[in-house]
Amino acid sequence: MSTYRFDKLLAPRSIAFVGAGARDGSVGRSILESLRRSGYPGAITPVHPTQADVAGLACAQSLSALPAPPDLVIVAIPPEGVPAIVEEAGRIGAAAAVILTTGLGTGPDDPGTRARIAARRHGLRLLGPNSAGLVVPARRLDAALFAHPTAPGDLALISQSGSVAAAIVEWASRRSVGFSAVLSIGHSLDIDASDCLDHFAADLRTRAILLCLDRVEDARRFMSAARAAARAKPVVVLRAGRHRPHPASVAGPVATHTGALARPDAVYAAAFRRAGLLAVQDLDEMFSAVETLGRQRPFPGKRLAIVSNGKGIGLSATDRLIERAGSLAEIPAFGARPAGNPVNLGMDAGGPTFAEALAPLLADEGNDAVLAVHVPTIRSDAAAVAGAIAGAVREARQGQTRRKPVFAVSLGEAEAVRETFSAAGIPHFSTDSEAIEGFLHLVRYREAQDDLMRTPDSLPRDFTPDTEAARRIVADALRQGASWLDPIAVGELLSAYRIPAVPLTLAPDSDAAAAAAWPMIAAGQAVALKVVSPDIVHKSDIGGVHLDLTGESDVREAARRILSRARRERPDARVTGFAVQPMVRKGRRRELIAGLAEDPVFGPVVVFGRGGTAVEVIDDRALGLPPLDLTLARDLIARTRVARRLDAYRDVPAADLPAIALTLVKIAQLAADLPQVRELDINPLLADETGVLALDARVRIGRIPQSRTGDRDRRGGGHPGFAIRPYPAEWVRTLNVKDRVVRVRPVRPEDEDLFRAFFENLDPESLRLRFFGPVKAFSHAFLARLTQLDYARAIAFVAVEIDPDGRERMLGAVRLHADANHDSGEYAIGVGRDARGTGLAFALMRLMIDWARSEGIGRVEGSVLAENRAMLAVCRRLGFTQMRDPEDQGILKVTLRLGPADRAAPQAPPTG
Known part of the structure; x- marks a missing residue:
């Protein structure tokens, strides 16, 4: 529902109070006194079945007895009574309710679940339960349990914890720092942090947002809202309980190094960084941020x-x-x-x-x-x-x-x-340390904005993974009931994604291992022998790896020792054979680790760091949420200590950084293509000036996990667990327009130069029709807004011709950006002069409409200059209604209401 009815929640014309309390000192009475002290201008009506008045205010016997439905209902009664009140409030047409009550629970029959179902049925928005209330100083609305009045200002505070919100408000009240609003969202049966971020990102009275949370319920919604908000204004986030473990993970126990390195606090930090949020570690840092943002703009x-x-x-x-x-x-x-x-x-x-x-x-x-x-x-x-x-x-x-x-x-x-x-x-501080932190908050914000707007390098043209082969490998293993890929399958999977790996031969017993080793030994190579068992993930833990074997007898003896120790230390383990590989000398190569872990909240996470047997002790790692591009991959590498060892030193050449970054991009792409891959561990990944080489790897697989977000809406495709919607490759199309073949695909961030060349070649009149005025320069920031998309909220399709050398030339593009509620979307389109009259504009519009329908968007809207007859004709053929803009008679507002996804699409014009 997102920002639906937020206007009534934050600026109610009338309030009904259920549980205002006749007893001094009760929660309800405290809130009522705050409301009256703040000078709230609207009607306040306590609701009580038997009392005539509370604190001098006349009572209504029930919500239904009110002469008109209130905009806001405040509820402070025992848990069992809450669902009935919510049902009644929704039935009479109230817009929102603040649930101060605690202990509602979220089980199937608990009051919290029943209240949520009732609210959804009527479109009633709920703040809470376990909310400490809300404050909107400019509206003289103070319905919160805070000790002192909150001054008006331009900071919005959103907090899951009422006590943390109270601490920040108390500190701010002594420092003359004000707020546009303070919302204690509690346990978020309905309104959550994502909804609040969407609202305050667009709120003109809010200059910066303070976010305090301990958990994220729906990672995809949160990341989409957070990224949109951070592009609009500074967002500072404090997460309490950073070192508290997750509840029981849907992925089961961690079995790989990458899984052990992807601790919850590190995953949250990676998510905040990817969204462009300014993460602070404690209340002292948050206070510094409040002081700075309250008085100084970025x-x-x-x-x-x-x-x-x-x-x-x-x-x-x-x-x-x-x-x-x-x-x-x-x-x-x-x-x-x-x-x-x-x-x-x-x-x-x-x-x-x-x-x-x-x-x-x-x-x-x-x-x-x-x-x-x-x-x-x-x-x-x-x-x-x-x-x-x-x-x-x-x-x-x-x-x-x-x-x-x-x-x-x-x-x-x-x-x-x-x-x-x-x-x-x-901004003023009591210590120099606090002042430096305050200064750096704004510096980091600008840096985060620059990072969000950076154009990534293009991927090498020859990187085309064999996804069909990879899917067959995983599907075959799952059909056999496997939870780990065997070493041969692991090698084939890495090969499908063009990740270089040491070749291996699978041998069922010691004799077969000796025979497999002989050609290498005869050629003067030493070999490595490793145990193969679906039950032994860390082979070195049981002496399951023997190196530098130079004779067949050495191989047989090593196999005997491995089996003997495995039976002694892991008698339950199934040993299916041995992996025989040529020895690879580390030499001047750096030992790295790269792979995937699965977080129960944010889904797949890419892990990179220093590798080796002591990887968890060294704990030098950085995490990133997929999908990744080369810029994000380089940033991931740079955040580790081992990154310094990748540079040249003494007589050691620099490692091939582009090859390492590309490997991380490949791993992220593997995660997008194969949701069944639950953990991937390449350790060590050797790197030097010639490239990378996977020396050992493990892959854990499983059925595609069910959505971990309950009944939250999960529009769109891609990996079901991705927190960030990946590139929608399924929307690539090939069109025949007139005498040419045109490729249409979703826009990528690296298309900035493609768009610049297109706009620079447009005539001034075409630019005026597209942008409603002259455009003299196409800056990086301007083009980044067109090419860097959150595919959970927007789409842009670019039509290109491809020359014999594989270069693309842009012919036109269409884009649609959905509103925060995902109810409607606004489109824009531009087609080059040499593509006009070919039917390309019609085809692009129809593809955009198909995407909107697949996303559940109910209405597509746009603004067209009245003189742009060609575009208006396309809109008429597609079924758009047209009406003059009351504020500018030279502009027509065009609207298309979309029906079910299976509604017949308009037919394209002939293209022959």
Whole structure:
């Protein structure tokens, strides 16, 4: 349902209160007192079957007895009574309800489940249960259990935990930081974090979002909403319980190194990073983020200038900045003051000295932000210094087109100091460490935005996995009841995805192993012998690997020892034979690990790090959610310590980084193609300047898991467990238009150059018809918005011709972006001059409509210039209705209402 009826939840015209409470100190009475204290302008009606009034307000005997349905119902009664109240509220037409009650449960017969079913039946939105309430200061709506009133502002706070929300609100109230809204969503029977992110991402009163959660219920919905919100404004996330284990995993016990490395806290961190969220570790960091975002907008650049009244405190701030990978600005000499950063003003420095030092720093283009640190002394008054800093900042900003960010630290933080900085809109902190964190929040936000907008490199044209062969390998193993692929099948699977691996021969016994080893031994090669057992995953644990065997007798003896130890230590294990491989010397190769793990919330996760037998002890790894492109794969590699060993050093050449990144992309593609692959462990993956080589690998398989999101909607295709919708390859088409063959496919992020060339070759009139005005430049940011899509919310199809060399030339494109509720979508289309009159526009529109219907979108809309007769004719043939835009008579609004997916599609025009 997403943002449906959020307007009534956050700006209700009337409130009915069930359980307002006649007893002082009850939850209901506390909320009622907050509502009245906030000056809520609408009607508040307590509901009680026997009482005439509560706290001086006349009661209604029931919700049905109200003269008109309320917009909002607040519920604070025992659990068993909640479902009936929800049913009644929905039946009379209430829009939303806040459930303060705890302990409703989520079992089939529990009150929580019954309440959710009743609410869904009537379209009633539920906040809670176990909610601490909601606050919308601008609407004078305070229906929460917080100790102090919440000031109006432009930060939205969304929290699963009522106590965490209360802590942030309490801290903010003492710092004069305000909120556009505060929602305690509790256990989220209906309204969840994804819905709130969708709403506040589009809310003009909200500049930044604070998100506090301990769990994600529906990973795909969350990632889609989080990515959309993070592209619009800063989103700071705090996850409580990071080190608490998941409930029983749907995937069963972890059996591989990659599975052991993909701990829940690391997976959540990877998801937040992929979505572009700013993750903080504790409330102290969240407070720093609140202080910063409450007073300072994001800014370009990351070079910080530091000025302080003491060498030690300035160096302390510098250390913290460098340790957190910040950037120290270069400060030139100003007058008699020497160059250098930090600037030490001396312990006696008072207000005039700070003001004098700040003036050139605020004007200097060599830094992007300034941090002023003051330690009060008997000769340096904190209030006077704060006033001087605020004055210098105000004076400098009068002549600045861009307001340079300034951060302040006053150790001791007197009330007068806080008030001075607050009035000047300067983020202020009690320690230099907090200030550095606050500064870096905004730096990281800009970096995250840049990362989200980066154009990935194109994949090599010759990377085309043999997906049909891979699917046969897995299907055959599943038919035989296997949960692990045997070594031969593992090798064939890696080969299908062109991942180089050491060849092996499977031998059923020691004699067969010796015979398989003989050709290698005769050629002067040593061999490796490994046990093959579906029950022994880590072969080295039972001495199941013998290396450097140079004779047949050595092979037989090694086989005997392996069997003897396996029977002694794992008598239950089934040993099906031995794997014989040529010895591969590590030499100057780096030992890496790469593979897949399955998280019960976010689904498949790509794992990369330092490999070897001690991989879990070393714990040098990074995680990424598939799908991956080469840019994301390189970022994954860069986040590990072993990445430094991939560079050249001494006489060791650099490892082939593109080959490593491509291997990670291949593994992510394997996960997309084969949902039955539950874990994949390549350890070690050897890498040097010539490429990569898989020395050992294991693959665990299983039936495709059922959706882990209950009855949540799971529109669209792709891997059922992917948190991010993969590239919809199933929508690739080949069309015959007039005398040419045209390939139509969904747009990819790396299509930016294709779009740039297309737009640059369009005539000005075509650009005007497409964009409703002249377009002079096609920036990276502009093109990225067209090519970097969240396939869970939008689609764009590009039509291309392919020349004999395999190069693509763009002929046109159509796009559709669904609203947050997935009820309607807005389209746009552009076709090149040489493709007009061929039927291409009609074909692209019809394909876009087919996608919308498959997604369950009920309405397709667009805006067309009244003079664009060709487009209007296409719309008429497709069944769109047309009406003048009341705000611009030169524009027609076109609308197509879609029926069931099997409705007959319009026929395309002749293309011969």
